[in-house]
Amino acid sequence: MNARARRALVLLLALLCGLGSLCARAQGLDLARPEPRLDPGVLLEALADPQARLEPLQALQAPGWTPATPRQLNPDMRQGLVPGRLWLRLRLVNQGPQSVTRWVAVGAWRIEHMRAYEVEPEGTRVRQAWTGGIEHPLRERPVPGMKNIFPVTLQPGQEMVFLAEVRLRLLVRVDLSVWEPPAFREQEAQEKLLVLVSVGMQLSLAAYFLLQLAARRERVFGLFALWVLLIALHQLSYHGFVYRYLLSEGGPIEPRLRVVLSSLTVGVSLLFLYRALELYRLRPWRRFYRALLAGFAGAAVAVPWMSPVAAGVATMLLVLLALLFTPLSMWAAWRHRLPRFRICLLHYCVWWGVSALRVLQLTVLPLLVSWDDDLMQWTNLGIVAMVLHAVMSHYHGTVRDKLDAQAALLRAQAEEQARLERAVQERTRALQDALIAARDADAAKSDFLARVSHDLRTPLTSILGYAGLLSGAGRREAEHGRVILRSAQHLLALLNDLIDYARGGVQPDALQLAPLYTAALLENLAAEGRALAARQGNRFELQVRGALPTAVEADAKRLRQVLQNLLANAAKFTRGGRVAFEVEVAPEPDEAGCCRFRFTVRDTGPGIEAAVLPHLFEPFQRSRAADRPEGLGLGLAIARQWTERMGGRIAAESRPGEGTCMRVELALRPVSEEAIARPQRMLEQEQPPELDGSGRRLWVVEDSAAVREMLCAELEGLGFEVLALDGGMQALARLDDAAAPAPDLVLTDLQMPGADGHAVLAALRARWPALPVVLLSAALESRLREPAGFSAVLGKPVSRAQLRTTLAGLLGLTLDEGGCEAAPAAALQPPPPEYLSEFARLVRLGAVSDVADWAAQLAAAQPPWSGFLERLRALAEQGDLKGCERMLAAPAGVAAEPA
Structure with a gap:
């Protein structure tokens, strides 16, 4: 084929392509095509309106429409400065058998003002008009979103002309595409996700450098964190998040905000470079950077009084000036061996490369605008690389310093360990000597106390005895004997207090814990307190609040000694008044499972002076409230000593003329009746009378095996026929047996699982109304007042004499008290x-x-x-x-x- 034939073939192909495009343009873009995204390609036509005078129908009929070119859709700096418009035209058809709805997306979202029209195919009438652009509120758009979206619906065989009017601005990329709504939303979500991931990465970097600032106190880390934060904010504004979620009412604020963020971002980046490299040491560069930073600050401040285009041009000129002269400053930093040169060089290369591409977009190569988002991502990758370099450098330096410090620490520890070993050996020898001396001293003190106790009590015993004989002789010397007796008794009480106080210091672990009945302890204390109060004509009251445990573990002797001391003091200093003994139990046990007891002794006596109250529990302190204070003042000191030894605390409250309140708080561990020693379950303090129970049948209903066995042994030893029942439920089951013989008397506990003493009483009374039923109770309430329905009440611990007397009275038996x-x-x-x-x-x-x-x-x-x-x-x-x-x-x- 010769050259002429080849030229003719090329001309024919070009003619066919032109005719094909003309036919397609005349036919329009078919919305019924199955693709989710339709690219109009050559079907999209553009018309420039530099004077911005054309109306929609005028623009549609005006000559000069040409296929849209990248030069038209991506204006450069000169085009952006011209206050003109760009018209876009696209014919849409529906050649399918069904109705079709598509979204026409016109971008970018940064377009400040635009309007879209749906025009009749003949171009004679506008069917519908829409508003877009960030100058207008988001609610006025037909479809809210990042981009300008316009819904188009065509019936089968219907066609229309889509006309868009765009106001040209600097660096605004204009494109047009047709989408299926779900596909567009999916694409928009992916773009949002990428932006948010990038912003999240930047915020993480900012947080890391803020932590470095807090830890190392270096301003460079704060500047870097601020720079990264500004980049994140600029990226959010650049991609429309600020307008979409914060400034959705539109107006001129958002375009100016983007310019302000751009100026501040570049300015803070240069400030970081200036501070990190310490360029302020070099006088020429100090002046240059200060002037440049002042220019960026001024541009950011002047944005509200300038148009966004003018502010953007001013910022770009400053960036261009920085691009030209900052390489020289980097060379000067390298020449003078300024610190942090490597990390700053990496930062500078990223910043310089991105800024240079931005300047090329505005001037020489406007088609690079399509790389806008990619430039943002490259900026983020550069920041990540720089941070990784900084982190790794810091890590290696830290590891090296740590290894050196560990080596030095090991050497110091070895020397210190050797010194400590020598000191420990010397101290051990000294402590051994001191321990031996302390043991000898304790032994000597114990021997001294024993000798003093014996040597002093022995003659006092004789003095008390002969004084008693003299006082009862009935002669003139009787009065002298009584004086000697009182003095000797007073001296014996003082001696007992002194020895008891001294013994508490020598034997710090002298507590003898044992289980005991709570109600019995309080009843005995109340009886003693009532007798002590009656001597001065006082009224005694016992008050119990809370649920008392059946038994507790305590040192009964020391606890009784502490409370008796308080009751004796209250009765001694009160005359014709009231002495109250209050016992309060916390509703819930503490973490160790102990019950919190609060023992309170109140009186209406003369009270205690405010000056004496802080020193009341110190040894040898005596109140001046009494007419004749007696004793050495050791009673309360001993009470505090033993209270603290038992893990509690004691306190006093008083006002002169209003009485005194003494409180003792203790934590006592509750125990089961099984733990109580046998001698304390049944009192043997007196010789009980003899009783013959032969031929009598008794029931013992008791859930505690130890108490049940003890009672059965006692009653069987008296000749009774005893049936032992393990708790109330077994007693009720025994009552269901109609053939069971009736007992002569029943002894039942009060608190039992399943069925308590009241349930057993009700069942017994229902079957045998006249049957004697005796209640065995460790509860204080049952001992103070007899529960209704029971024939008698016996408290725990059970008194053998009282048990035999009660049985004899209810069963009509005879007691033999003579020989016993x-x-x-x-x-x-x-x-x-x-x-x-x-x-x-x-x-x-x-x-x-x-x-x-x-x-x-x-x-x-x-x-x-x-x-x-x-x-x-x-x-x-x-x-x-x-x-x-x-x-x-x-x-x-x-x-x-x-x-």
Whole structure:
């Protein structure tokens, strides 16, 4: 084929392509095509309107329409400065059999003003008009979104002309595409996600550098964090998030905000470079950078009084100036070996490359505008690379410093360890010597206390005995004897306090914890408090708040000593008033499972002076409220000592003339009745009368196996036929047996799982109305007032004598008390009458601890009296004052002297 034929063939092909495009343009873009996105291509026509004078129908009929070119759709700096318009025209048809709805998207979203029209195919009438652009509120758009979206619906065979009017602005890329609505929303969501991921990465970097700023106190990290934050804000504004979610009412604010963010971003980037490289050391560059930064700041401040185009041009000129001269500043930094040159060089290369491409977009190569979003991503990647470089450099430096520090620390630790070993050896030898000396001192102190106790109590015992003989002689010397007796008694009380206080310091772990019945302890204390209060004409009250546990673990002797001391003080300093003993139990146990008790002793006495109150629990402190203060002032000190030893605390509140309130708070662990020792489950403080229960049938309903076995052994030893029932449920099951023989008497516990004592009583009364039912209760309320319906109430611990007396009264049995009372006197040899008289005096005073201590010491000194004294000591430790009085009066007929 020769050259002429080839030219003819090329001309023919060009003619055919032109005819094809003309036919397609005449036919229009078919919306029924199955593609989710339709690109108009050559079908999109453009018309320039530099003067912005044409109306829609005029523009549609005006000559000069040409296929849209990239030059027209992407204006450069010169075109952006011209206040003109760009008209776009696209013919749309529906050649399918069904109605079709498509969205026409005109971008970019940064277009400030545009309008779109749906025109008749002949171009004679506008069917519908829409508004778009960021100058107008978002609610005025037909479809809210980042881009300008216009819905178009065509029936089968219908066609229309889509006409768009766009106001030209600087760096606004104009494109037009036709979408299926779901496909457009999916594409928009992907674009949003990419932008938000990029922004999230930038915010993470900013947070990292803010942490570095807080840790290392270097301004460079703060500047870098600010720069990254401004980049993130500029990116959000650039992609329309600010207009979409914050400035949706439109107006000129958003375009100006974007220019302000651009100026601040570049300015802070240069400020970071200036501070990080420490270019302020070089005088010429210090002046240049300050002038350049002032220019960026001025451009950002002047934006509200300038048009967005003019502000953008001013910012771009400043960026161009920075691009030309900052390479020289980097060369100067390298030459003068300024710090952080490597990281700043990486930062500068990224910034310089991106800024250079932006300048080329505006001037020489406007078609590069299509790379706009890619430039943003490259900027982010550059920031990431720079941060990674900084982090790795910092990490390697930190690791190196850490290894050096560890080596130095190991050397220092080795030296310190050697020194400490020598010091420990020396200290160990000194402590061993001190421990030996302390043990010797403690042993010497214990021996001293024992010797003092023995040497002082022995002559006092003789003095008390002969004083008692003189006081009862009936001669003139009787008055002298009573004076000697009172003085000796006072001296013995002082001696007991001194030894007890000193013993508490020598034996810090002298507590003897044992399970005991709570109600029995409080009942005994109340009885002693009532007797003490009555001596001064006081009224005594006992108040209990909260649910008392059946049994607790405590040192009964020390707890009774503390509370007796408080009750004795209240009764001693109050006359004709009121003494109240209050017991409060917290509703919930503490973390260790202990019940919180609060014991309060209130009186209406003279009160305590404010100056004395802070020192009240110190040793040898005595209140001046009494007419004649007695004692050494150790009672409250001993009370505080033992209270703190038991893990509690003691406090006092008082006002002169208004009485005194003493509080003791303790945590006592509740225990089961099974843990209580057998001697404390049944009192044996007195010789019980003999009773013959042969032929009588008894039921014992008790859920505690230990208490049940103890009662059964006691009753079977008296000849009774006993049926032991494990709790109320077993008793109710026994009652369901119609063939079961009726008992003569039933003893039942009060608190039992499933069915308590009241349920057992109701069932027994329903079957045998006249059957005697005796309640066994450890509850204080049941002991103070007899529950209705029961024949009798016995408190726990159960008294053998009271048990036998109650059974005899309800069953009509005969008690044999004659020989039983003489048996202990024959078997137990009592001390002489003078000793018994002194014991009786201590019992009347309520000094049960002194009775127990003196009885133990006297039993060790006088073995023939040990049996009698041991029983007396047991009664005193259990707080049974009445039993002590009966035992002291019975053997020798010693009558209790009046106090």
